[in-house]
Amino acid sequence: MSDTLSLRIKKELQELSTTLSNTPNYSIPTPLSASSSSSSAVAADVSGGLGNISGNINYRGTTPQVVDSDLTITNVGTLNGARVLIGNFDASKDRLGIDGATSGSSPDGVNWNYDQSRGVLTLDSANALSSDVYQGLLRRVTYANTDAANPGAARNIQFSLGNLLANPENGHFYEFVTNEGISWTDARDGASNRPSYLGKQGYLATITTQAEQDFIQSRVSGNGWIGASDAAVEGDWRWVTGPEGLATNDNGGTGQLYWRGNNTGAAINGRYNNWDLQRGEPNNSTDAGKPDGEDYAHIVGNANAGNIGKWNDLPNQQDYTNLGAYRPQGYVVEYGGLPTDSSPTVSASVTLNFTGAVGNAGTPAVGTSTKVPNFGGTANPSGFNTPEILWRNYGNGADSGQNGVWGINYDPANPTNPFSLNTDSRLTKWIREVRDTGWEIEGLYDVDNNGITDIFWRNYGNGPDKGKNSVWFMTFDANTGIDVDVSSTSRTQGLRPIEDTNWEMEGVTNFGGSSGPQILWRNYRTGEIAIWAYNFDANIAGTGALTLDLDRSRTLTPNVPTDWVVEGWADFNNDAIPDILWRNYRTGENRIWKLNNTSTGNNPYFNDADGYVITPIADTQWEVADVIDFDADGVADILWRNYRTGGNAIWGMLNNGDYDPTKTNSINTPPVTDTQWRLEGTADFTGDGVPDWVWRNYRTGETNMWAMKRDASNGNRYAFDAGSVIFRVQDVTWEIEGPSPSRDIV
Numbered sequence: 001m002s003d004t005l006s007l008r009i010k011k012e013l014q015e016l017s018t019t020l021s022n023t024p025n026y027s028i029p030t031p032l033s034a035s036s037s038s039s040s041a042v043a044a045d046v047s048g049g050l051g052n053i054s055g056n057i058n059y060r061g062t063t064p065q066v067v068d069s070d071l072t073i074t075n076v077g078t079l080n081g082a083r084v085l086i087g088n089f090d091a092s093k094d095r096l097g098i099d100g101a102t103s104g105s106s107p108d109g110v111n112w113n114y115d116q117s118r119g120v121l122t123l124d125s126a127n128a129l130s131s132d133v134y135q136g137l138l139r140r141v142t143y144a145n146t147d148a149a150n151p152g153a154a155r156n157i158q159f160s161l162g163n164l165l166a167n168p169e170n171g172h173f174y175e176f177v178t179n180e181g182i183s184w185t186d187a188r189d190g191a192s193n194r195p196s197y198l199g200k201q202g203y204l205a206t207i208t209t210q211a212e213q214d215f216i217q218s219r220v221s222g223n224g225w226i227g228a229s230d231a232a233v234e235g236d237w238r239w240v241t242g243p244e245g246l247a248t249n250d251n252g253g254t255g256q257l258y259w260r261g262n263n264t265g266a267a268i269n270g271r272y273n274n275w276d277l278q279r280g281e282p283n284n285s286t287d288a289g290k291p292d293g294e295d296y297a298h299i300v301g302n303a304n305a306g307n308i309g310k311w312n313d314l315p316n317q318q319d320y321t322n323l324g325a326y327r328p329q330g331y332v333v334e335y336g337g338l339p340t341d342s343s344p345t346v347s348a349s350v351t352l353n354f355t356g357a358v359g360n361a362g363t364p365a366v367g368t369s370t371k372v373p374n375f376g377g378t379a380n381p382s383g384f385n386t387p388e389i390l391w392r393n394y395g396n397g398a399d400s401g402q403n404g405v406w407g408i409n410y411d412p413a414n415p416t417n418p419f420s421l422n423t424d425s426r427l428t429k430w431i432r433e434v435r436d437t438g439w440e441i442e443g444l445y446d447v448d449n450n451g452i453t454d455i456f457w458r459n460y461g462n463g464p465d466k467g468k469n470s471v472w473f474m475t476f477d478a479n480t481g482i483d484v485d486v487s488s489t490s491r492t493q494g495l496r497p498i499e500d501t502n503w504e505m506e507g508v509t510n511f512g513g514s515s516g517p518q519i520l521w522r523n524y525r526t527g528e529i530a531i532w533a534y535n536f537d538a539n540i541a542g543t544g545a546l547t548l549d550l551d552r553s554r555t556l557t558p559n560v561p562t563d564w565v566v567e568g569w570a571d572f573n574n575d576a577i578p579d580i581l582w583r584n585y586r587t588g589e590n591r592i593w594k595l596n597n598t599s600t601g602n603n604p605y606f607n608d609a610d611g612y613v614i615t616p617i618a619d620t621q622w623e624v625a626d627v628i629d630f631d632a633d634g635v636a637d638i639l640w641r642n643y644r645t646g647g648n649a650i651w652g653m654l655n656n657g658d659y660d661p662t663k664t665n666s667i668n669t670p671p672v673t674d675t676q677w678r679l680e681g682t683a684d685f686t687g688d689g690v691p692d693w694v695w696r697n698y699r700t701g702e703t704n705m706w707a708m709k710r711d712a713s714n715g716n717r718y719a720f721d722a723g724s725v726i727f728r729v730q731d732v733t734w735e736i737e738g739p740s741p742s743r744d745i746v
Helices: 003-012 014-021 131-138 184-193 210-217
Strands: 049-051 056-058 072-074 078-087 094-098 103-105 110-115 120-130 141-145 155-161 173-178 202-204 224-229 236-239 248-250 256-260 296-299 311-314 330-335 347-353 388-393 403-410 419-421 429-431 439-445 454-459 469-472 474-477 481-484 493-495 503-509 518-523 529-536 546-556 564-570 579-584 590-593 611-614 622-628 637-642 648-651 677-683 692-697 702-711 717-728 734-738
Touching: 049 155, 049 347, 072 131, 078 094, 078 131, 094 110, 094 120, 110 131, 120 131, 131 155, 141 155, 173 184, 184 202, 184 224, 184 330, 202 224, 388 439, 403 717, 419 717, 429 481, 439 503, 439 734, 454 503, 503 564, 518 564, 564 622, 579 622, 622 677, 637 677, 677 734, 692 734
Parallel strands: 056 347, 224 330
Antiparallel strands: 049 072, 078 120, 078 155, 094 141, 103 110, 110 120, 155 347, 173 330, 202 330, 224 236, 224 296, 236 256, 296 311, 388 403, 388 734, 403 419, 403 429, 439 454, 454 469, 469 493, 474 481, 503 518, 518 529, 529 546, 564 579, 579 590, 590 611, 622 637, 637 648, 677 692, 692 702, 702 717
């Protein structure tokens, strides 16, 4: 890096990269020049299920708010139900619904209803329906709290596929099967022979914690058998079904031993039990024609048989004519935990907080650049990572082909200069150089979902690597910091090449909730558009973890004349599938292609009827600076900059429509009339959920950042809050490639 940046980084922080620069491979452009490992790609085996769950959201006020509009269901064909459960539930305050309605029905035949006494939203259909139907409804699930002043502690919102609820403690499912008078052995066989539940095999329930007991107890509608017995050795009570039943030689027997003796006995190794000791159970009674005693356990569901929820021992079968209170009404089946289970993820949860910044409320639209690049570091106490700016030098000077990362500090108490360069040697440093400047950074996406952003490359040059593509999996070491993963098990790899460099990589994101990234391609000679779908399998080490899925990779039709430019790939209709924003810089027209996640049929991913026109802007000096969901309503918005007048504006977009005048405004305070200032990207650099701006002046070399806000005094519109110059990089061949990489080489 030359001039001022060279002095600041090369001299003051040169020691930060000593370890890296002394390694033998520092100047070698591999792994970008590596041959593609996916030229004969075979799709990885992906179990799928519930995915893309956001993890944490913040809530304010009393208005219903979508819990997770990014939720996906993959590799599950059909469903006839789903459940949403509130953990840490408060019946007086909590409400779940779909689009705010606590009950209703969809055109597809799914009925939903919120049980306010239990905090459970049930969705059911008489017939099995495509999982896409349930995915669409679950993305619209809303939470509301009726007490804005005192909402209580954080809630855990648990999503479950199917018509059973998952136990948040272990992810297992339970049901009570009614079968009056059934024997224990028949119940055992009946449980194991029931159809598997979303790939999980059933068995008589084994109860090993109080939380599991409480979860089951609320679902027992009568005396019900469970998977415990002392038939092998009298007084040695073991779990003989399920995962615990597979334990061998546990205290000399088969099955997990948890209790020894009768009602005066004791737990083994502190293992959980819930015997009705107050009623003297277990007692191995031999009364009333039970010569073999009572060797099988059940949960009490009839108050005349004992304390509700407690355990009692009974014989396998007996005449209940005079013992009606003890007659079994059925048995409790548990699903999950067996080593033979091969199933999708059927339950996942979102933590809902009431203590975060108001700006965090909502989930940003898929494909927008709201999420800040994170190449490493540790989250602060509020859970916010130190953000970074990614640089690449495309010049021909001494720094040609160098790459670097800046960690960015934010100080809200300093309104004059809120942003500064982080001097932590692990966060502000050089990363591996790539001398061939034909290699351009074209995408930032966390492929392996480890919280660290990965880097996608394409070579547009004329050298030996022309047309090659690659991905850098990034790592973070507590001592050396940010780096490219080039270990022996590295997943950093070449991707399938495209020799025709008229094909440009327009974006990398997660399309339709699949297991890996998707790449959007545009050919600016032929007008073609294509989507490449990748599978990622975290269980595979090395480059075999990321493979091109040919079955889901498609060319879209129709071709689009090349005066139409792809200006964004983000979700404009809140279905968690990124759509394409087009702009014609000859006519000023603008259009959106609403995409779908159908990978089969005559025209997968796009149908002609799903394209629509939005308001044109005849002045073609207005350029789309970024596509970003500035209000976190799940719908992408459009940020504009005029490179003739210096004007800036935001279009707040309507779901599946044009811009919303109530969320649309010019941003002229402060003015930026010097059109050498280019808006290089947007992302949340302050941790308040509001996208901030990164500027670069390609005349003076200055780098500036704006903290943005939602202005409550002006209809909550997007507005400038505070900003400052971070540093001057006078060598203007250094370009900012993150947070928003593009082909706009200056």
